[in-house]
Amino acid sequence: MADFRTHLTGGAVIAAVAAFASYSEGLSDAVQTQALFVLGTAASLLPDIDADDSKPLRGVFDMAGLVAGFMAAFALAEHFAVLELVGIWAATWLFVSWPLRLAFARLTVHRGLWHTLLMALVLALAAAIVADLLLGLDATRAWLVAGFVLLGYVTHLVLDEVASVDLMGRRLKRSFGTALKPLSLRAWPGSLMLMGLAVVLAGLAPDPQPLLALLGRAGVQTGLLAAHWPRW
Ligand SMILES: [Zn+2]
DSSP states (O other), X not given: OOOHHHHHHHHHHHHHHHHXXXXXXXXXXXXXXXXXXXXXXXXXXXXXXXXXXXXXXXXXXXXHHHHHHHXXXXXXXXXXXXXXXXXXXXXXXXXXXXXXXXXXXXXXXXXXXXXXXXXXXXXXXXXXXXXXXXXXXXHHHHHHHHHHHHXXXXXXXXXXXXXXXXXXXXXXXXXXXSSSBSSOSTTHHHHHHHHHHHHHHHHHSSOSHHHHHHHHHTTOOOHHHHHXXXXX
């Protein structure tokens, strides 16, 4: 398994190259390009959220706790005094970053569902939907966001897989084949759920036309994808 620093460095390098490409192609302006770089780098750390005591796991749950606590306190702002609101915020944060994180850690298996291309796809689609509905970005920009999430995530999986090959290529570590896989057969109920989720999310995602056009420009055949893209 590649370590945290390797993932951070590798993810940042790939995200930077992609961000420069996006900027020079005129797909994103200066501020958007910087945001995409940060997003791609963050996505390259995300798969290790399934390691029971990893930095990404703590980071994600800490951030989620802070945001959820703020939103909970904000929603109740009319009914409580400031000090009580701070209490609500702190209690929510502590709950998310300890009991909830530990529960999540117990439920997930390292190198299980989270280290799959299927999960990368689901998260990328979810990112496109968030960019579209919550951030109000146009379809092209929303797919760009999805692309950076996918790129960062897959960079992580590739680095993990590379790290499981001995540098001289003479032997494979036991972890070979556990990082970069389309889906997890051992966790097949979860894999089935993720597949269903991917189809649902694809149907909710913004207009796929800009994405298909971009893929077409890169030489990818998109006819089949365009014909079968789910819409609801
Ligand atoms: Zn990993």
